[in-house]
Amino acid sequence: MFEVISMKTVLVGINAKYIHPSIALYQLKANTSFEVKIKEFTIKESIDKIYRDLIGENPQLIGFSCYLWNITHVIKLSRLLKNNHPEIKIVLGGPEVSYNANHFLKETKADFLIRGEGEVAFSNLLMALNGDGELSNVPSLSYFRDDRFIQNPMILPDLNKINIAPLSVTDYHKRILYLESSRGCPFDCSYCLSSLEKRVRFFPLEKVTGIIKEAIKKRVPIVKFLDRTFNINKKYFLTILKLIEEENIATVFQFEIVADLLDKEIIEYLSTVNSRFIRFEIGIQSTNEEVNVAVNRRQNLKLLKENILAIRQNTNIELHLDLIVGLPSETKDSVISSFNEVISWQPTELQLGFLKFLRGTRMLDLVEEFGYKYSKNPPYEITRNDLLKESDLTESKKVEFVLNKIYNSKWFPKTLLFIFVNNLIDSYYHFFLAFYDYLKANKFSFSSYQRDSLYRLFASFLKDNISEYSQKLEFLVIQDYLDRSKTRPKKWWIDFRKIEKKDLVSLIEEKIKPFTKEDFFRNSVVVASKDEAYICFYKNFSAYSFLVPLH
Structure with a gap:
């Protein structure tokens, strides 16, 4: 039998990012009458920092919420805690550990594991550990007793009866x-x-x-x-x-x-x-x-x-x-x-x-x-x-990289819309793959790069591969680049034609409101093609842009 104690309980979430809270822990806390403290960390924080923070709480029971992105952290922390403080009870839960409880109890040296939905099971576990009930009656609980693996029947909570947290x-x-x-x-x-x-x-x-x-x-x-x-x-x-x-x-x-x-x-x-x-x-x-x-x-x-x-x-x-x-x-x-x-x-x-x-x-x-x-x-x-083959998957990973940088990033909306509307590409898969190879050939730094280098290389790639619309596409890439800058950006292109700002004043007087002519001369970028001028203002870390026809 486990010793009956009044547990100081800490629930631990190790999140991918701070903005992604560990909602499961709040669900557990909202559905028990016992006092529970929640500690949230991110996977960027060191094992040592998290360990010291947890030990500083003087816990008697620690619960970890386990997922793909944090299970490595959880395993290391649980073993470290058990090696240094074997008196601390540890309970695991979450989708990563629910389907191989025997393995994860051994791997982590944890005392308990709750499989599946945990609101009722966790509250019942605390009751049992505080002397009100038996472990054998805690639903969905897995644990070892006298070297014998025990797995209680899984029972799903009634959603009409649990709190939403x-x-x-x-x-x-x-x-x-x-x-x-x-x-x-x-x-x-x-x-x-x-x-x-x-x-x-x-x-x-x-x-x-x-x-x-x-x-x-x-x-x-x-x-x-x-x-x-x-x-x-x-x-x-x-x-x-x-x-x-x-x-x-x-x-x-x-x-x-x-x-x-x-x-x-x-x-x-x-x-x-x-x-x-x-x-x-x-x-x-x-x-x-x-x-x-x-x-x-x-x-x-x-x-x-x-x-x-x-x-x-x-x-x-x-x-x-x-x-x-x-x-x-x-x-x-x-x-x-x-x-x-x-x-x-x-x-x-x-x-x-x-x-x-x-x-x-x-x-x-x-x-x-x-x-x-x-x-x-x-x-x-x-x-x-x-x-x-492995090479097929590696190829698809290259396509994924370009998909995220060119399409999902929303850095090139005008350029891509023009390409889609005019059906300029037969196979987007091969198009993205070719651009990846082009980046590599041009010694692009995939892990750390300046934004302007991606725009410059994409414009160059389009010029080489869709020559019929090369100038139009470069003009659109420049527009996308200007739109996504918060201040006047670095110039990487060669002007299609020279045009003085003073020659545009009469064409834009109505369009520049609420900006002033001073804003136009000091805080705008102008790019002119044969028939149009693209004007982008920068103020309060935002871009405001429009096209002006040139006659």
Whole structure:
């Protein structure tokens, strides 16, 4: 039996960044009557610093929330704590450790591990450790007793009975506010942990809307819903969207949705809302039907594309689309085809991810069948399989780099729009790959570089590869460069034509308001092509620009 003690409990979150709070810890604290302290760190902080900070709290129980990005830190900290202070009890929880409890208890020397959702289990564990109940009655708990591994049955909490904690997060109004309206997923995708719970359970709608109203009132910058299929319940979906439309001031709301579940009513409604405050994340993963079948992914690609294009063309909603490289049955040609198809829809952002073999997912059962090799260290990413060589994946990584720097960065909106509208590229995959090679050939520093060097090299690359529009494209690259500068930037281009500012005054007098002529002469940059002049003012660390026709 464990000694009955009055526990001083510290819950620890080691986050990717400060703006990403460890919401799970606040959920645990909100659902227990015991006193609990939360300590949050980031993965950039040293093990030694975190260790000393925790020891300074004189804890008797430490709980770690475990994810892909922090599990290495957690393992080192837990072992260090146990080696130096064996009297401190340690409990683990989170998706990274829930599906191999035996392994992680041994690896970390932790005393307990809670699998899955922890609100009820954690509170019951504290009760048991404080003498009110038995460990054997704590749901979802794993532990060793007398060298025997014990795993209590997993029980999911009733979402009608637990508290929702986002508004208790430290500095929540300055960070991303994570919110759930549901848990679980009705789909069965082999690569995803969410598919392990088939039933979707919902929090009471009034609790969710209450938090939304408070977030709006506090002008929280971003509210991100953690639901895996936010639009699975049409009533919840419409109610929350209408609430945002009626009351929102400046908060951005981000939802993960299934696009082929959107019906005509929803699509029509979306075209009427103030959609600049709404972001949709949509997983495409692959446009190859054979690949989708191989991972039990059900989606109507035709309807999915129609709905995405309808949203993009009729609303200002930001669309973040996802692809996964390395799924079963996917060849290099299939990867290229999916990439070219999806980027042609011109989403706000396209994420090119790489298959990860997460503990608990059915992908681990497909390793031998498809000849997979993958890293045994987090994030457990594919290195090759029977259809994709390591060199194929390295190539796709190069494309990912350029995708993020040229497309997702939003540094080149005017240039890319012109390229899309005029269908100047046959294969965006090969175009991005060629630009990567061009950067390498020009000794571009991939790890640290000046912004102007990327613009200069992209303009040069376009000139060499799309010669018919070389001057127009360079003019657009310069405009994008000027627009994204906060002060008068470094000049890297050669003027298309010389033009004096004094010769433009009569053409711009109406357009420069609220600026003065003095601002024009001192704080603006002018770039002139054959027919137009692009004028960009810099004031208060912002850029203001417009085109003037030259006659």
